[in-house]
Amino acid sequence: MSDLAARIKQVIEDEPVTLFMKGTPQFVMCGNSGRALEALRAAGAPVTAVDILPDPQIRQELSQLSGWPTIPQVFVGGELVGGADITQELSESGELEKLLAEKLGGGYRDAAEEHVVDVLGGTRA
Amino acid sequence: MRVVAAERLESLLRDAFPDASELRVDDRTGGGDHFQVTVASPRFEGLSLLDQHRLVNEALAEPLRDGTIHELRIKTRGTE
Numbered sequence: 001m002s003d004l005a006a007r008i009k010q011v012i013e014d015e016p017v018t019l020f021m022k023g024t025p026q027f028v029m030c031g032n033s034g035r036a037l038e039a040l041r042a043a044g045a046p047v048t049a050v051d052i053l054p055d056p057q058i059r060q061e062l063s064q065l066s067g068w069p070t071i072p073q074v075f076v077g078g079e080l081v082g083g084a085d086i087t088q089e090l091s092e093s094g095e096l097e098k099l100l101a102e103k104l105g106g107g108y109r110d111a112a113e114e115h116v117v118d119v120l121g122g123t124r125a
Numbered sequence: 126m127r128v129v130a131a132e133r134l135e136s137l138l139r140d141a142f143p144d145a146s147e148l149r150v151d152d153r154t155g156g157g158d159h160f161q162v163t164v165a166s167p168r169f170e171g172l173s174l175l176d177q178h179r180l181v182n183e184a185l186a187e188p189l190r191d192g193t194i195h196e197l198r199i200k201t202r203g204t205e
Contacts, residue, residue: 069189
């Protein structure tokens with residue numbers, strides 16, 4: 001496994017909720033990434049965002065790891081939830097909140113800050 | 126070209142879901158690369174949303190890889 005793949009894997013495993021997206025929560029560069037972010041926010045999720053745009057390699061390695069071809073990708077508790085459509089559907093039906101509570105514990109909303117992680121450099125803002 | 130891309134997607138989906146009771150490919154922007162696909166098939170019965178979407182992604186693996194599809198929205202359901 002490449003260093004980059006290892007870092008991506010580590011973020012997925014370490015962060016409660018990871019959103020791989022085009023852009024950042026402050027500067028969303030794609031409608032589908034925005035829909036996934038809004039769905040997570042609506043469920044009160046603590047979102048750790050990874051911008052995949054700085055290096056095409058990020059998306060390649062990610063899709064290889066997850067078996068999911070498109071961006072965005074949402075992970076909760078280390079497991080793939082899906083892309084924008086699934087995240088939105090689950091959020092609207094209330095199932096996303098259930099999943100978050102199940103995986104992260106009932107108080108998950110208390111930690112609902114947004115972070116951005118750079119998998120190329122590994123810094124956290 | 127625009128019609129061709131949508132038709133190609135629909136034909137790939139028909140091959141993957143020959144028993145679909147509903148199968149639609151909409152070109153969302155008219156630009157031939159932002160698509161909404163809707164599939165209702167008995168193959169989805171008992172599968173999680175994740176696995177349902179995986180089947181659609183697999184059916185469209187080639188146009189997803191070669192850049193035909195810039196953005197894909199998926200709506201799936203069983204037929205029961």
